Amino acid sequence: MKMSKDIYLSEVLAQIQRLLALQDRNISSSTYGSFDRNYWQYHIVDFPSARCQEAVLTLRLLSLIKHTDNIYYQNRRVEEWIEAALHFWKKIQEKNGSFNEWYPKENSFVATAFSLYAVTETLLISDERFRKKNEHIIEPIEKAATWLSRHEENRAQNQETGAIAALYNVYLLTGKKKYAMIASNKIKSLSKIQNSEGWFSEYGGPDTGYLSLSIDYLAKYYLKTKDTTTLEILNKAIKFIQFFLQPDYNIGGIYSSRNTEYLIPGGFEILSSKLPEASGICAYIRKGLQKKYLPGPSDLDDRYLTYILYTYLQSYYNAMPLKKTIPVHRNYFIKTFKEAGIYIRNNSNFYLIVNCRKGGAFKIYFYRPKFSIWDAGILTFTKKNQVLSASYIADSKLGEINEKGAQSVGFLASVPDKPISTKNMMALRLFQETLGKYEIIGLRLKNRFRKILITAQSKSKVRFTRTVSFFKDVISIADELQEASQIEKIILGAKYSTIFVPSSRLFHKNELDSEPIVINVSNKNKVKILRNYNKFGKLVVFEIL
Numbered sequence: 001m002k003m004s005k006d007i008y009l010s011e012v013l014a015q016i017q018r019l020l021a022l023q024d025r026n027i028s029s030s031t032y033g034s035f036d037r038n039y040w041q042y043h044i045v046d047f048p049s050a051r052c053q054e055a056v057l058t059l060r061l062l063s064l065i066k067h068t069d070n071i072y073y074q075n076r077r078v079e080e081w082i083e084a085a086l087h088f089w090k091k092i093q094e095k096n097g098s099f100n101e102w103y104p105k106e107n108s109f110v111a112t113a114f115s116l117y118a119v120t121e122t123l124l125i126s127d128e129r130f131r132k133k134n135e136h137i138i139e140p141i142e143k144a145a146t147w148l149s150r151h152e153e154n155r156a157q158n159q160e161t162g163a164i165a166a167l168y169n170v171y172l173l174t175g176k177k178k179y180a181m182i183a184s185n186k187i188k189s190l191s192k193i194q195n196s197e198g199w200f201s202e203y204g205g206p207d208t209g210y211l212s213l214s215i216d217y218l219a220k221y222y223l224k225t226k227d228t229t230t231l232e233i234l235n236k237a238i239k240f241i242q243f244f245l246q247p248d249y250n251i252g253g254i255y256s257s258r259n260t261e262y263l264i265p266g267g268f269e270i271l272s273s274k275l276p277e278a279s280g281i282c283a284y285i286r287k288g289l290q291k292k293y294l295p296g297p298s299d300l301d302d303r304y305l306t307y308i309l310y311t312y313l314q315s316y317y318n319a320m321p322l323k324k325t326i327p328v329h330r331n332y333f334i335k336t337f338k339e340a341g342i343y344i345r346n347n348s349n350f351y352l353i354v355n356c357r358k359g360g361a362f363k364i365y366f367y368r369p370k371f372s373i374w375d376a377g378i379l380t381f382t383k384k385n386q387v388l389s390a391s392y393i394a395d396s397k398l399g400e401i402n403e404k405g406a407q408s409v410g411f412l413a414s415v416p417d418k419p420i421s422t423k424n425m426m427a428l429r430l431f432q433e434t435l436g437k438y439e440i441i442g443l444r445l446k447n448r449f450r451k452i453l454i455t456a457q458s459k460s461k462v463r464f465t466r467t468v469s470f471f472k473d474v475i476s477i478a479d480e481l482q483e484a485s486q487i488e489k490i491i492l493g494a495k496y497s498t499i500f501v502p503s504s505r506l507f508h509k510n511e512l513d514s515e516p517i518v519i520n521v522s523n524k525n526k527v528k529i530l531r532n533y534n535k536f537g538k539l540v541v542f543e544i545l
Contacts, residue, residue: 003286005319008265008312011289013069015297015305016062019055022302025081033084035306046429048092050099050111054118055306056085060125061313082122083134089119090140097143104429109153113162116144117217118310120169138173145170149182157193157200158210160186161217168221183221190218191229197337198240201257204393205357206340208244208252209260209503211237212267216311219267223318231274234267238277243335243344245284246351248365249293250508254376255342255355255363257393259497259504262295264308265315273320283322295506304503334403341399343406349473349535356399359390360408360466364475365510366537372510373537374495378464378479380412381489388412388487389498390464405469412462412481415498462487473535480528490519492529519544 024031024040031040035052038045059082062072072078093099094107101111120141123131145167153159164183171180190200199206200214215237222230244251253261265285271278288294297309335344341357354362359377366372377391390412400407463482470476481487494516497505521527521544532541 003283003290003322005269005286005316007286007289008316008319009065009067009069011297012058012062012309012312012316015309016058016072018302019058019305019309020081022052022306023055023081023085025084027080027084031088033081033086033088035085037302047100047104048088049101049303050089050092050108050115051101052303052306053085053089053092053115055309056082056089057118057122058306058310058313059085060122061310061317064125065313065316079130086119086122086134086137089115090137093140093143097140097145097147099144104433109148109151110156110159110162112144112148113153113159113166114307116141116148117162117166117169120166120173124169124172141170142174142176145179149179152186152189154193154201156202156210157190158202158214158217160190161214161221164190165217165221168224172224184227187221187227187230187233191233194233194236195339197339198236198238199337199340200237203257203499205257205355206240206337206342207256207258207260208241209256209262209264210258211241212262212264215241215267216264217267219270220314223270234271235275238268238271238275238281240337242277242281244353245281246353246363246365247367248370248372248510249284249288249291250363250365250372250510251294253363253504253508254361254374254391254495254497255353255358257358258501259499260501261506261508262300262308262503264311266311266318269315269318269320272322276323279323282319286322293509295508299506336401336403338401341401341408343401343468345470350475350537352468352475354401354406354408354468356401356406356408357394358392358408359394359410359464360399360406360468361391362468362477364533364537366535368536371537372513373493373533374511374514375477375493376496377408378412378466378481379491379494379496380462380481380484380487381491382486383488384486387415387417388460388462389415389496390466391496391498405467407468408464408466410464411459412464413460413498414458474540475533476541477531477533478528479531480526482526484521484527485523485525487521487524487527490521490527490529492517492519492531517542 022035022037024034034040034048035055036048039048059078063078066073098107099111099115100106101108148163164186167179167183194200199211202210215234218230218234251263253259263285268278268281272282289296297312332347341355343354345352351365361377362375364373380388392413394410461483465480467478493514495511528545530543534540
């Protein structure tokens with residue numbers, strides 16, 4: 001099968017009817033142009049998410065592609081919907097220049113950065129007539145750029161890459177060099193905080209999905225500036241991410257810091273002629289999409305379709321004929337990323353990735369037969385039905401890795417799993433309409449939400465040790481729990497997530513390969529469980545000690 005760039009266009013075209021159904025196309029409507037269907041159609045939320053307006057760039061790109069399968073090319077109705085989307089984006093801007101994503105008066109950095117990029121890129125690739133007609137958008141664009149210039153995002157560093165691309169676009173639209181300077185300063189800051197192994201911190205560790213997003217936006221910035229510092233950042237990031245492309249076209253998930261399982265292709269396509277590793281990743285992505293193995297636009301929920309779909313069209317625009325490349329999984333190797341706490345081993349039998357800083361979460365793909373084992377870490381239920389898990393990012397000192405194997409040591413932590421109540425939702429809305437509307441106070445509330453939903457761990461007294469080792473053709477996983485007298489049930493080999501990340505928890509068909517192991521225990525202060533898998537993925541030893 002020829003790995004043509006057309007796969008990107010066909011993936012997008014298959015989703016355009018779904019995307020347009022998300023937009024309010026009723027010209028008489030007060031929400032005309034909104035892409036947040038939950039807001040304008042279902043009326044189940046009381047404000048629109050600005051990030052949904054990023055879909056405007058998908059429409060603009062589509063309107064410019066001349067292809068026999070593209071009925072949207074130079075279509076006047078599409079042109080009207082693009083204008084409506086821009087108008088609505090302007091309409092929902094906060095007075096301080098920011099935008100909201102998850103709740104009113106949020107002052108969201110990510111919504112401001114990425115929606116600003118989509119709007120500015122839409123104008124930049126439009127003709128002079130269109131830009132002239134929509135000059136009224138420039139004022140809110142500059143307001144958003146000014147707000148971004150005064151803020152930064154350090155916990156989720158992918159968001160800074162969106163701000164960099166957006167700010168440089170504002171410079172190109174306005175000619176005001178201050179925006180280019182701010183983007184350049186943010187690049188310098190990113191260069192300093194990028195881990196020496198090539199990754200950016202996403203709530204304490206590397207995440208492959210968000211790293212591919214960072215690569216995408218940095219590559220867009222590089223394409224316009226040819227900035228050498230940006231290319232150095234990209235080179236390091238791509239050399240890191242290539243080791244996570246498993247042969248079953250699954251990447252990330254349980255061993256990534258934020259559990260994402262998608263791979264944004266745009267940055268790799270831009271750099272494919274410059275970096276050989278990028279070319280190999282492009283071949284991997286194209287083939288994975290063609291075979292329907294790699295998660296693509298059809299796997300995204302409606303919300304993320306509005307965020308991400310245009311990146312596939314940009315991939316189509318920037319794609320070059322690929323050179324013959326050998327994917328990294330064709331080679332045998334052992335790779336350790338000690339700062340990330342990640343151990344990777346590939347041979348003729350299996351491809352294994354373990355994250356020692358995340359409770360020893362691992363995924364193994366066996367070549368013969370084609371079979372996967374997922375294990376997000378030890379999961380337990382206490383006698384009081386409290387859920388305790390090892391699957392969270394911990395201090396690097398808690399994970400030990402070397403050429404011989406990997407070990408993770410730490411304490412199980414309680415898993416937050418409480419849907420928001422009507423009472424709490426009402427309290428949140430009341431707070432946001434009063435004290436929360438003040439940016440400093442609102443930011444404190446947002447940081448509190450992040451701590452509760454993403455980074456908070458309430459550690460128990462139950463100590464765990466997971467050791468992954470090898471002998472001959474056998475993979476051995478030894479799990480041990482101490483101070484475990486209150487544990488009633490232990491679950492191993494489960495794919496699960498303990499943190500709130502909207503773009504995670506996608507389904508991959510290899511998830512069907514293995515079933516969790518449920519072990520009932522009672523009144524044991526110390527429990528040790530040994531699992532040995534042979535080279536075919538068969539469990540040949542299972543002992544509870």
